[in-house]
Amino acid sequence: MRWRRAETPKYDHLTVYSPLPESETLLYCSAFRKETGITVDCIHLPAGEMTARLEQERDNPQASVLLGGSADNYIQLRERPVCWRRIKVPS
Numbered sequence: 367m368r369w370r371r372a373e374t375p376k377y378d379h380l381t382v383y384s385p386l387p388e389s390e391t392l393l394y395c396s397a398f399r400k401e402t403g404i405t406v407d408c409i410h411l412p413a414g415e416m417t418a419r420l421e422q423e424r425d426n427p428q429a430s431v432l433l434g435g436s437a438d439n440y441i442q443l444r445e446r447p448v449c450w451r452r453i454k455v456p457s
Contacts, residue, residue, distance in 0.1 A: 377430075379405045383420070385413040386434035394433060413439045421446070 384391040388410040395408040411419065413435050420429065420443065432440075 377404055379407070380430040381407045381409065381428055382431045382433050383409050383411065383416050383429040384433035384435070385411065385416050385439070391433065417442060 382391070382395055384394075386394075391408050391410045395406040398404065399406050409429075416432070416435070417439060420427070420432075423429070
């Protein structure tokens, strides 16, 4: 049996939610965009607002990536099945 490497999905756009300081968020997003060519929408919001927004978007998630924040925020999200579910990856 031969194993084939799974093809990496191609993305042309990501939406990042981050509670990090806005200047830091923009620095990371800019570096990622420069390195990959992928357009990144960086949305800076306080951790509580990020969590609330994820809960509101539960049935129609808009964030591709959550960047930074304290472990407490992620523990809180994990305890509520907000964003830890399988999603269809675009082909």
